[in-house]
Amino acid sequence: MKRKDFLKLSSASAMLFGLKSHGIGLSDSQKKYDYLENDSQYMGDFAAPKINKVRVAFIGVGARGSGHAKQIAAIEGTEVVGICDLYEDLAEKSSYICQEIGNGKRHKNIAIYSGSDNKWRGMLNDIKPDAVFISTNWDNHAPMAIETMKSGAHAFVEVPMATTIKDLWDIVNTSEKTRKHCMMMENVNYGRDELMYLNMCRKGVIGEFLHAEAAYIHELRFQMKEENRGTGSWRTHHYAKSKGNLYPTHGLGPVAQYMNLARGDDNFNSLVSYSTPALGRKLYAEKNYDSQHKWNKLNYSNGDMNTSLIKTNLGRTIMIQWDETSPRPYTRHNLIQGTKGVLAGFPTRVALENGVEGITKDHHSWVQGKNLKKLYEKYDHPLNKRLELLIEKMGGRNHVGHGGMDFVMRYRIIECLRKGEPLDQNVYEGCFWSAVTPLSANSIANNGEPQEFPDFTRGNWKKTKALKIIS
Ligand SMILES: NC(=O)c1ccc[n+]([C@@H]2O[C@H](COP(=O)([O-])OP(=O)(O)OC[C@H]3O[C@@H](n4cnc5c(N)ncnc54)[C@H](O)[C@@H]3O)[C@@H](O)[C@H]2O)c1
Helix, strand or coil: CCHHHHHHHHHHHHHHHHHHHHCCCHHHHHHHCCCCHHHCCCCCCCCCCCCCCEEEEEECCCCCHHHHHHHHHHCCCEEEEEEEECCHHHHHHHHHHHHHHHCCCCCCCCEEEECCCCHHHHHHHHHCCCEEEECCCHHHHHHHHHHHHHCCCEEEECCCCCCCHHHHHHHHHHHHHHCCCEEECCHHHHCHHHHHHHHHHHCCCCCCEEEEEEEEECCCHHHHHCCCCCHHHHHHHHHHHCCCCCCCHHHHHHHHHHCCECCCCECEEEEEEEECCCCHHHHHHHHHCCCCCHHHCCCCCCCCCEEEEEEECCCCEEEEEEECCCCCCCECCCEEEECCEEEECCCCEEEECCCCCCCCCCCCCCEEHHHHHHHHHHHCCHHHHHHHHHHHHCCCHHHCCHHHHHHHHHHHHHHHHHHCCCCCCCHHHHHHHHCHHHHHHHHHHCCCCCEECCCCCCCHHHHCCCCCCCC
16 A cells, blocks of 8 residues: 555544544544645654753553653653643642752643543643653553644653554554654663663674563552552453453564664564463452452453564564563563574573673573672663762662662653754664554464564665664
C-alpha cells in the first residue's frame, strides 16, 4: 500500500476509533485530522524548536506519575501548569508538592482537573501546555497521547506506549502530522549499568552483536491488594483479559539501543512466542480472598511466564521473557552477546575473550562484584558522570527513582526540549518495543507462528542515526 493511501486509511480508522471510544462528533475528529498530507514528517531524528521554560502538565499522578511531577518540578526550566487525576486528593497532593518545590518562585498557578474520565481533555484545551506526562493505566495511553499531540503539546507516555498495533500506528501518524514528540519513557535505558553497556557496545568491546536477552520478571502479586484504586485495581484485569508479554519494554529498550535497532544498522523483523499455563494468580486469589471476591471471579488466562524470540533483519536474536506472578527474584536479564564477549545483568557481570587486565584471563570467568570498579572507571557513561553531582544534591541514587535512572531520564527530557535537540528515544522505538505485546498475543493464538513487526518507520530507520553517547 502506498504511504498516501495508508495515511488516508489510518486517519479514517483513527476517526472511527475516536468515535467509538470517546463519543466525539465526526466533524470534530475530521477537523483534528485535517492536516496537509505532505506536511507529515519523519520523526526519527526530529528536533523541535527550543522551549526556554517548559510548561508541563501531568495526566495520572498515582504511584508513577506523582514521582514524575515531583522531580520534573525540581528540574531547572520547568513550570508545572496543570495536574489531572481521577482522584482529587492525588492531584491536590502532587500540586502541593510541586508548589513546595517551587518555593514561591515557580509552579504557583497549577490548575487541577479531577473527578471524571475526560477532565484531561479540558486541561489540554484550557492551559495548552508544552509537554504532557501521561502515567495512567495502559488502555488510556494511546488516546491521551494522541490528543496531547493534537492539542499542540509533546507527549511523554509511560510504558508501554500502547497495547494494540492500530493504536501504535495512530500514535506514529499523529506524531508525524503534528510534528510533536511522543516519547515512551523507558527509564531503564538510563540505568547506570545500561548506559555503561551502551558505551561499551559503541566502543566495540564485545565485537559484533549476535544475541540479547531481556526480561521483566518481577513478582507483583501483592498489587492485588489495591482492590479499588491504584495499580492493582486495573493491572490485575490484564492477567485475565490480555495475552502474551504484557510488559516488554524495560528489558527490550536497553538491548535494542545496544544493537542500534531501528537506527541505521538493523531492525526488528519477526517474533515467535509461547506462554506457560496460567496458574499463579488463581492460586494467589484463592489463598488470599474469599470465594466471592472479585479476584476469584476472574479467569486468569494469560500464561504466568511468556517467552518470545525476536529475529532482527540481520538474523540476530533477542530472547525476551515476562513474568509478574511466579515466586522468584527480580531480573531484567540485560544480556548482550557479541563475537568478543558478553555483558550481562542481575547480577552485573562481564566476560571478555581477551579478559580484563588484572582481573580475568579470558571469557571463561566473569568480572563481577568489587572487580567491576575497574570497568566503571573505564566505561561509565559520560552522562552518569555529568549528572552524579546533581543526583547527590537530590539525595543520592537511592532517592531519585530506581537507582537514579528516573532522574537521568527526566533530566534529559527537559534538557532536550530546552535545547531543541532530538530526544534519546524516538516515537518509533517506543512503538517497536511496545509492539511485542500484541505480536506475542498473535503468535500464541496461532500456535507460535512467526509474527512480522510492522515497520513503523516505513523504511526510514535506515537513515536514522544511532543514539550517540551524550556527554
Ligand atoms: N517506568 C516505570 O518504572 C514504571 C513504574 C511503575 C508504573 N509504570 C507505568 O506507569 C503507569 C501508571 O502506573 P501506576 O502504577 O502509577 O498506576 P496508578 O493506578 O497508581 O496510577 C494511575 C493514575 O492514573 C489516573 N487515571 C486513570 N484514568 C484517568 C483519567 N481518565 N483521567 C485522569 N487520571 C486518570 C488514576 O486515577 C491513577 O491515579 C502505567 O503505564 C505503568 O505501566 C512505569
